[in-house]
Amino acid sequence: MQEKGLLIVLSGPSGVGKGTVRKEIFSQPDTSFEYSISMTTRSPREGEVDGVDYFFKTREDFEALIEQDKLLEYAEFVGNYYGTPVDYVKETLDQGKDVFLEIEVQGARQVREKFPDGLFIFLVPPSLSELKNRIVTRGTETEDVINNRMTVAKEEIEMMNLYDYVVENDQIERACDRIKAIVVAEHCRRERVEPRYIKMLEVD
Amino acid sequence: MQEKGLLIVLSGPSGVGKGTVRKEIFSQPDTSFEYSISMTTRSPREGEVDGVDYFFKTREDFEALIEQDKLLEYAEFVGNYYGTPVDYVKETLDQGKDVFLEIEVQGARQVREKFPDGLFIFLVPPSLSELKNRIVTRGTETEDVINNRMTVAKEEIEMMNLYDYVVENDQIERACDRIKAIVVAEHCRRERVEPRYIKMLEVD
Numbered sequence: 481m482q483e484k485g486l487l488i489v490l491s492g493p494s495g496v497g498k499g500t501v502r503k504e505i506f507s508q509p510d511t512s513f514e515y516s517i518s519m520t521t522r523s524p525r526e527g528e529v530d531g532v533d534y535f536f537k538t539r540e541d542f543e544a545l546i547e548q549d550k551l552l553e554y555a556e557f558v559g560n561y562y563g564t565p566v567d568y569v570k571e572t573l574d575q576g577k578d579v580f581l582e583i584e585v586q587g588a589r590q591v592r593e594k595f596p597d598g599l600f601i602f603l604v605p606p607s608l609s610e611l612k613n614r615i616v617t618r619g620t621e622t623e624d625v626i627n628n629r630m631t632v633a634k635e636e637i638e639m640m641n642l643y644d645y646v647v648e649n650d651q652i653e654r655a656c657d658r659i660k661a662i663v664v665a666e667h668c669r670r671e672r673v674e675p676r677y678i679k680m681l682e683v684d
Numbered sequence: 685m686q687e688k689g690l691l692i693v694l695s696g697p698s699g700v701g702k703g704t705v706r707k708e709i710f711s712q713p714d715t716s717f718e719y720s721i722s723m724t725t726r727s728p729r730e731g732e733v734d735g736v737d738y739f740f741k742t743r744e745d746f747e748a749l750i751e752q753d754k755l756l757e758y759a760e761f762v763g764n765y766y767g768t769p770v771d772y773v774k775e776t777l778d779q780g781k782d783v784f785l786e787i788e789v790q791g792a793r794q795v796r797e798k799f800p801d802g803l804f805i806f807l808v809p810p811s812l813s814e815l816k817n818r819i820v821t822r823g824t825e826t827e828d829v830i831n832n833r834m835t836v837a838k839e840e841i842e843m844m845n846l847y848d849y850v851v852e853n854d855q856i857e858r859a860c861d862r863i864k865a866i867v868v869a870e871h872c873r874r875e876r877v878e879p880r881y882i883k884m885l886e887v888d
Contacts, residue, residue, distance in 0.1 A: 662865075
């Protein structure tokens with residue numbers, strides 16, 4: 481009987497560098513989880529490969545998959561669909577492998593509903609923790625800039641609420657190390673480990 | 685205003701190798717937490733240094749500290765007291781540094797009551813996960829040996845209940861890596877991080 485893998489969800493405000501961090505993690509040889517490739521209806525950019533960067537689909541195909549409930553999450557941005565095929569995720573978890581998703585916050589909310597036991601990591605821009613300094617050196621910025629920054633920060637902090645972990649993207653390597661540490665730690669959490677031992681004793 | 689450090693408690697069944705793992709962690713240059721030295725009334729063994737391995741105290745001094753409520757936890761084993769001085773722990777946490785305790789399970793239970801927010805890590809012997817194999821190859825061991833092993837395993841699994849994390853001591857280096865990953869991850873937990881950001885917004 482195979483123990484299920486962990487579903488790891490990396491998300492965060494747009495522009496925070498989720499894609500860069502994800503690419504760095506998967507370029508490291510000791511990364512032991514599987515990347516779930518997203519599906520999109522947008523055109524491939526130069527150098528992007530179907531089945532590597534994205535699964536590129538027509539709008540008709542994508543909408544058919546929505547109809548058939550074949551997407552774990554999806555959203556529309558500037559006229560294009562983006563989503564996560566559910567079958568790959570479920571099959572890989574069933575094989576006992578950890579699956580890594582890098583998705584937008586709207587998508588993460590949908591995944592949380594379907595996989596409440598997933599491991600949800602929120603990547604925050606370093607500007608959020610620089611906020612205090614910015615306010616202290618208020619004289620150097622206009623009132624409008626400060627107010628705008630405060631509004632954005634409030635939104636970002638409110639988004640955090642859904643997540644288990646918050647990782648600051650101050651340096652890509654450090655952010656990657658923290659994410660990998662979180663996955664190692666999560667595999668040691670008593671709630672996850674204990675049932676395995678209890679099951680051992682049940683054997684007769 | 686200084687954020688408090690984490691109290692990290694490493695414990696586990698006697699003989700599991702807590703001391704060896706702790707020494708390995710503190711021999712590594714990148715370890716960023718402070719070791720809380722225990723106090724004991726037993727005599728120093730060869731090579732042991734007062735204030736390094738233990739604080740060696742007389743029975744009278746130790747009992748006076750118990751009276752004055754100056755011990756975070758203590759227990760008596762084979763006629764000797766062992767305990768953790770509380771002042772060092774509190775002062776170091778107040779300085780924002782993480783404090784690491786390596787103590788017996790009875791002590792860990794006392795610490796949990798006083799520091800429910802601490803990070804409690806249970807080190808398990810690899811024999812626990814080998815249990816299943818042992819049962820499968822039952823023919824090679826007597827019924828008594830198996831029954832005894834089962835009883836011990838049940839006790840060990842029951843002890844786990846108090847802890848946040850379970851780390852298997854299959855290899856010292858691997859156990860150390862997992863413990864350090866747990867500390868990194870715990871610093872990223874949303875419940876710990878979020879208040880810091882919320883506080884930033886309160887500045888006016």
